[in-house]
Amino acid sequence: MKSYDVAVIGGGIIGITSAFFLSRLGKKVVVLEQGCLATRTTANSFAWINASSKAAKGDYHQLNASGLAGYNELAQEFGEEPLGLNPCGQLYVVRTNDDTRYHELRQRWELLQEKNYPTAWVEAKELPNLEPSINFNQEYEALYNFGELCLDAPRFSRFLAEQIRIKGGVVLENTEVLELDISSSGHIRGLRTKIETLEAEKILLAAGASSAEMLAQLTGFSGFANRFPLNKSPGLLVTTPNLSPRKLTRRVIYWEQTPDLHILPHFSGGWRMGADDTDGVIANDDTEENRRAAAGSLLERARERIIGFPETLSINDCSIGVGIRPVPEDGISIADVLPGSENFFVVVTHSGVTLSPILGKLMAEFMESGTRPRELLPYSLTRFPGFQ
Numbered sequence: 001m002k003s004y005d006v007a008v009i010g011g012g013i014i015g016i017t018s019a020f021f022l023s024r025l026g027k028k029v030v031v032l033e034q035g036c037l038a039t040r041t042t043a044n045s046f047a048w049i050n051a052s053s054k055a056a057k058g059d060y061h062q063l064n065a066s067g068l069a070g071y072n073e074l075a076q077e078f079g080e081e082p083l084g085l086n087p088c089g090q091l092y093v094v095r096t097n098d099d100t101r102y103h104e105l106r107q108r109w110e111l112l113q114e115k116n117y118p119t120a121w122v123e124a125k126e127l128p129n130l131e132p133s134i135n136f137n138q139e140y141e142a143l144y145n146f147g148e149l150c151l152d153a154p155r156f157s158r159f160l161a162e163q164i165r166i167k168g169g170v171v172l173e174n175t176e177v178l179e180l181d182i183s184s185s186g187h188i189r190g191l192r193t194k195i196e197t198l199e200a201e202k203i204l205l206a207a208g209a210s211s212a213e214m215l216a217q218l219t220g221f222s223g224f225a226n227r228f229p230l231n232k233s234p235g236l237l238v239t240t241p242n243l244s245p246r247k248l249t250r251r252v253i254y255w256e257q258t259p260d261l262h263i264l265p266h267f268s269g270g271w272r273m274g275a276d277d278t279d280g281v282i283a284n285d286d287t288e289e290n291r292r293a294a295a296g297s298l299l300e301r302a303r304e305r306i307i308g309f310p311e312t313l314s315i316n317d318c319s320i321g322v323g324i325r326p327v328p329e330d331g332i333s334i335a336d337v338l339p340g341s342e343n344f345f346v347v348v349t350h351s352g353v354t355l356s357p358i359l360g361k362l363m364a365e366f367m368e369s370g371t372r373p374r375e376l377l378p379y380s381l382t383r384f385p386g387f388q
């Protein structure tokens with residue numbers, strides 16, 4: 001029987017990054033992915049690496065800021081290009097006559113400055129220099145988070161998978177984990193796939209949005225399917241085809257207005273966009289008709305706001321993706337050992353693109369040493385009723 005120090009279930013960005021840091025600690029790892037690497041939520045993510053949207057969230061803001069720092073460290077080592085990193089920065093633009101939102105954004109700016117976050121306020125006259133293709137009409141100002149990035153998340157995951165292999169680890173695709181191998185005394189010895197049983201000293205579940213169902217299936221305790229504190233929140237993203245040599249927008253841009261629009265330059269040479277209200281439409285009723293209507297509305301918003309956005313581009317030219325966000329019930333990450341077990345760990349989170357370098361690193365340290373790093377204290381499962 002093949003034997004590993006750690007088996008990681010799930011080849012999304014969270015599982016791969018955790019396995020990468022485990023292999024750096026000298027652990028013999030195997031990653032098991034039921035489909036192809038990074039093709040589920042990780043592939044259907046906006047993939048903006050940021051801590052500015054969590055400015056008011058104390059420890060969680062700090063965790064996200066550490067995620068950004070983690071990417072910068074990896075970029076120093078491997079370079080931005082192979083990792084799929086674009087250090088483009090991000091702008092929240094707001095109308096100066098929208099008192100409520102303007103005030104909220106100024107408050108966020110103050111909070112970020114208190115945290116020494118790389119951020120600046122941009123006056124109306126300076127905005128066209130930053131984004132010449134946006135029709136600002138002098139009525140907008142912006143919060144500029146110049147240290148933020150965006151990521152080609154599948155490319156990043158595949159690159160780290162290669163690093164795992166170089167270190168002697170194993171990354172298996174098309175390998176679904178069916179159940180745990182548990183001894184008569186209740187000790188988890190390993191896991192079973194359709195083809196084989198693998199021995200593993202420790203197991204990490206990184207199954208994203210299907211974590212609750214997976215816990216139920218793997219442990220044979222069906223109660224986990226309902227008891228595990230995880231919500232699923234769908235999000236719709238439209239990606240245009242390659243529009244080069246157009247420049248259009250350069251940064252991640254959030255319009256703080258109704259209807260909103262989030263847009264970023266995608267690695268394919270096109271642009272990726274989404275919005276909160278269009279997510280709401282498909283969350284209520286995810287039909288093909290609703291997807292196309294939501295996508296059409298996003299293209300219309302982009303056409304109105306971006307000078308040079310192609311007039312004739314239609315949704316038939318674009319790809320429409322729906323990703324399922326794994327969102328723990330209180331909105332922040334779960335990164336813990338399963339209470340009652342010594343060797344079965346779980347990590348699941350929203351903002352997993354931002355967080356993967358720090359959560360992966362901390363989980364690797366936790367699993368290696370058996371001692372929970374201080375930074376992981378707020379993310380235990382025991383904060384939820386039913387796990388205390």
Ligand SMILES: Cc1cc2nc3c(=O)[nH]c(=O)nc-3n(C[C@H](O)[C@H](O)[C@H](O)COP(=O)(O)OP(=O)(O)OC[C@H]3O[C@@H](n4cnc5c(N)ncnc54)[C@H](O)[C@@H]3O)c2cc1C
Nearest residue numbers: 010012013014034040042045048177208235323351352354
């Ligand atoms: C629309 C949208 C926008 C987003 N925008 C951002 C953003 O801007 N910034 C940000 O930081 N985050 C963002 N997120 C969140 C982020 O994308 C996710 O938190 C992250 O991708 C989760 O990664 P994961 O590895 O946990 O999940 P996944 O990518 O879903 O990976 C889990 C993997 O586990 C595998 N698996 C499950 N069960 C088994 C089994 N039994 N055996 C083997 N394999 C199994 C699945 O096949 C899957 O590949 C966004 C998400 C969405 C949907």
